[in-house]
Amino acid sequence: MNAHVADLEPAAEPCTDSRFTVPGIRCAGCIGKIERGLSQLPGVAAARVNFSAKRVAVSHNAQITDDDLIEALRELGFEAERAAENPLARDDAETKRLLRALAVAGFGMMNIMLLSVSVWSGAEGLTRELFHWLSAIIAVPVVAYAGRPFFASAAMALRYRRTNMDVPISIGVLLATGLSIYETLTGGEHAYFDGAVMLLFFLLAGRVLDAVMRGRARSGIAALLGRMGRGAHVLEENGGTQWVAAEGLRPGMTMLVAAGEALAADGEIEAGETTIDASMLTGESEPRACRAGDAVHAGMINLGAPVRVRVTAVADDTVLADIARLMDEAGQSRSRYVRIAERAARLYAPAVHSLALLAFAGWMLAGAGWHQSILIAVAVLIITCPCALGLAVPAAQVAASGALMRRGLLIKDGSALERLAEVDRALFDKTGTLTLGEPRPIDLSFLGPEDRAIALALAQASRHPLSKGLARSLRMGGVQPALLEGVGEEAGTGVRGNFGTEAVALLRPEGVLAGLAVDLVRDGRRQTIAFSDPLRSDVRATLSDLSGQGIESAILSGDRKEAVRGVAEALGIAGEGGLQPSDKLCRLEALAARGHRALMIGDGLNDGPALAGAHVSIAPGSASDVSQQAADAVFVGEKLMPVADAVRTARRTMKVVRQNFAFAVLYNVFAVPLAFLGHVTPLVAAIAMSGSSLVVVANSLRLARSER
Amino acid sequence: MTILGFLIPLALLMGLLGLGTFFWAMRSGQFEDLDGAANRILLDEDQGDGPP
Numbered sequence: 001m002n003a004h005v006a007d008l009e010p011a012a013e014p015c016t017d018s019r020f021t022v023p024g025i026r027c028a029g030c031i032g033k034i035e036r037g038l039s040q041l042p043g044v045a046a047a048r049v050n051f052s053a054k055r056v057a058v059s060h061n062a063q064i065t066d067d068d069l070i071e072a073l074r075e076l077g078f079e080a081e082r083a084a085e086n087p088l089a090r091d092d093a094e095t096k097r098l099l100r101a102l103a104v105a106g107f108g109m110m111n112i113m114l115l116s117v118s119v120w121s122g123a124e125g126l127t128r129e130l131f132h133w134l135s136a137i138i139a140v141p142v143v144a145y146a147g148r149p150f151f152a153s154a155a156m157a158l159r160y161r162r163t164n165m166d167v168p169i170s171i172g173v174l175l176a177t178g179l180s181i182y183e184t185l186t187g188g189e190h191a192y193f194d195g196a197v198m199l200l201f202f203l204l205a206g207r208v209l210d211a212v213m214r215g216r217a218r219s220g221i222a223a224l225l226g227r228m229g230r231g232a233h234v235l236e237e238n239g240g241t242q243w244v245a246a247e248g249l250r251p252g253m254t255m256l257v258a259a260g261e262a263l264a265a266d267g268e269i270e271a272g273e274t275t276i277d278a279s280m281l282t283g284e285s286e287p288r289a290c291r292a293g294d295a296v297h298a299g300m301i302n303l304g305a306p307v308r309v310r311v312t313a314v315a316d317d318t319v320l321a322d323i324a325r326l327m328d329e330a331g332q333s334r335s336r337y338v339r340i341a342e343r344a345a346r347l348y349a350p351a352v353h354s355l356a357l358l359a360f361a362g363w364m365l366a367g368a369g370w371h372q373s374i375l376i377a378v379a380v381l382i383i384t385c386p387c388a389l390g391l392a393v394p395a396a397q398v399a400a401s402g403a404l405m406r407r408g409l410l411i412k413d414g415s416a417l418e419r420l421a422e423v424d425r426a427l428f429d430k431t432g433t434l435t436l437g438e439p440r441p442i443d444l445s446f447l448g449p450e451d452r453a454i455a456l457a458l459a460q461a462s463r464h465p466l467s468k469g470l471a472r473s474l475r476m477g478g479v480q481p482a483l484l485e486g487v488g489e490e491a492g493t494g495v496r497g498n499f500g501t502e503a504v505a506l507l508r509p510e511g512v513l514a515g516l517a518v519d520l521v522r523d524g525r526r527q528t529i530a531f532s533d534p535l536r537s538d539v540r541a542t543l544s545d546l547s548g549q550g551i552e553s554a555i556l557s558g559d560r561k562e563a564v565r566g567v568a569e570a571l572g573i574a575g576e577g578g579l580q581p582s583d584k585l586c587r588l589e590a591l592a593a594r595g596h597r598a599l600m601i602g603d604g605l606n607d608g609p610a611l612a613g614a615h616v617s618i619a620p621g622s623a624s625d626v627s628q629q630a631a632d633a634v635f636v637g638e639k640l641m642p643v644a645d646a647v648r649t650a651r652r653t654m655k656v657v658r659q660n661f662a663f664a665v666l667y668n669v670f671a672v673p674l675a676f677l678g679h680v681t682p683l684v685a686a687i688a689m690s691g692s693s694l695v696v697v698a699n700s701l702r703l704a705r706s707e708r
Numbered sequence: 709m710t711i712l713g714f715l716i717p718l719a720l721l722m723g724l725l726g727l728g729t730f731f732w733a734m735r736s737g738q739f740e741d742l743d744g745a746a747n748r749i750l751l752d753e754d755q756g757d758g759p760p
Binding site: 028031032049051052053096100103104107110111114115134138 | 712716719720723724726727730731734740741742743744747748749750751
């Protein structure tokens with residue numbers, strides 16, 4: 001990842017690389033705008049956009065700070081956040097290792113096949129021996145390199161006296177290679193190098209697909225992450241401020257929290273008076289007034305004026321940490337879930353071993369001799385090796401997750417799809433899940449067209465949540481911003497500007513507790529725009545879609561009971577309010593005890609334990625980092641429908657997976673007797689293996705097509 | 709059959725060349741930003757797009 005930036009570095013001053021997440025990159029124009037705009041800044045050596053990961057890597061010297069760069073990006077029209085220190089590096093390395101092994105296996109397979117085809121078509125004597133030798137020279141290093149992922153996993157399983165899919169694979173590959181070397185040395189007729197290497201190739205293809213699916217969804221989620229308080233501006237003794245990451249905060253420091261910023265640590269307000277949005281922690285939707293001396297917690301968002309907060313607790317001591325501990329405990333139940341491929345392997349591996357052993361013993365008894373008997377046992381191992389099985393699950397899941405991703409739902413791994421297919425209850429959080437989690441104006445119809453244009457121009461200039469919601473609603477209504485001059489934001493009060501000769505402003509209503517509202521002021525005339533947190537537009541359609549699939553929905557919320565009851569009655573589902581994080585977990589456990597499989601959909605930190613403890617969970621893209629990490633899937637956008645789509649696609653995926661398994665079993669019913677009778681030559685093994693793999697992959701690809 | 713002595717090493721060499729290229733491409737980050745490459749072709753000017 002560093003390569004591009006490093007290549008572009010001029011030799012002059014030492015440069016540091018900074019990475020930013022910019023979710024707003026959508027087109028070629030954005031790439032050009034950002035790269036050109038940033039590289040014109042003094043102190044910036046190079047800027048490179050990674051479009052897939054929605055990141056910008058900037059190489060710059062000490063002249064320019066990260067904050068300046070974020071500000072510059074904002075002026076270019078992009079919201080940016082510092083990207084965390086490459087959290088995906090480990091996963092990336094794993095995928096790369098598998099890809100390299102796959103490339104090596106592919107190289108070996110093609111060259112050995114080239115030689116094998118000549119042997120099958122009748123090369124004899126010296127030529128055949130030469131070809132076998134060449135195959136051996138290629139195959140031995142290839143098996144040693146490309147087989148490592150399987151050998152390592154098999155060794156691990158055996159060390160704990162268990163068996164998994166990799167044990168028969170490893171035994172099959174090693175035996176086939178060993179036997180072929182023996183055949184080559186003694187000038188025998190058949191060598192199974194091609195079978196061994198082809199087996200590795202197909203199985204690695206399955207593993208790579210699995211890893212790619214996880215990697216793709218994770219990088220999508222990583223692009224969404226990092227919108228929460230990951231650090232704070234800390235007041236220094238000389239009066240300046242410095243950005244300190246959340247891990248670097250210490251009790252006793254003083255944070256400056258601007259309007260719209262999230263708190264990175266627990267603390268006590270030292271100076272200033274503001275309103276705080278605590279919905280992330282409590283689910284409570286109404287902002288709460290806070291003044292000097294009040295305690296505030298990490299994860300809360302400052303809506304009003306900038307305040308100074310003295311840090312009282314950081315990292316492990318915060319209220320957040322309590323929630324994290326609950327989540328840890330809740331998540332353990334899920335790690336006991338056994339994926340369908342592993343369940344199949346538990347039945348399959350012993351069956352394959354005993355079959356091969358049986359073949360060996362049978363032919364020995366029949367008096368075929370050591371050599372012949374081992375040859376047949378190896379043929380049984382190769383032909384029954386779970387090529388089709390290894391591909392059956394990942395191929396279907398990759399196709400399905402790709403289809404879901406196009407509809408705005410990122411699934412973290414295959415086991416999530418499997419669990420999603422089993423749910424029969426859906427539990428929704430209210431704030432931020434059924435609702436948008438952002439304030440939107442209730443009614444704009446009383447504003448004239450000119451008022452709207454002015455309001456949009458003013459709202460665009462501010463980062464305050466109310467301004468953002470107002471700007472978004474107006475833009476959706478097709479309003480073009482008016483041309484204003486001298487627009488400036490006064491933190492805590494509002495935005496002011498001039499429309500021609502007229503002074504206009506968006507201001508906080510007089511009186512701190514006027515609820516969620518802003519005043520549009522034109523020459524002293526005030527119009528109050530009230531805000532609420534509206535339901536997502538397709539909530540009803542989604543709920544009826546879910547109940548059509550036999551899933552019963554309910555609301556579990558930390559919000560006030562009356563607020564929850566109102567929404568629940570309007571939607572015609574059960575609802576419970578005033579719940580603590582641990583209460584939600586209790587409800588889930590009670591459901592699980594009655595044999596239900598629950599899908600939890602929530603966004604707040606207070607949902608974290610429930611998300612981790614549910615059978616499967618989904619979080620909206622606007623959710624807190626913790627919730628996105630705890631959830632199995634994340635959906636982006638304002639629609640709730642991806643949730644219902646996800647369940648439907650998951651069920652269809654499992655149907656295809658079962659078809660693939662059924663096919664693999666059917667294939668074995670025909671292939672095993674052949675191998676048992678000693679009719680499986682390397683040619684037959686090669687055809688059977690690639691044929692069955694192709695059928696399985698083709699069947700899985702139907703999922704990608706039908707979802708378009 | 710002497711042609712085999714020439715063709716087989718050639719085939720292996722070309723295979724190895726392809727493999728080596730793939731390894732190089734992975735190491736140098738050619739696969740880092742696949743969608744970006746598709747979009748960059750639409751940029752008119754190439755200023756700011758690479759070293760001058």
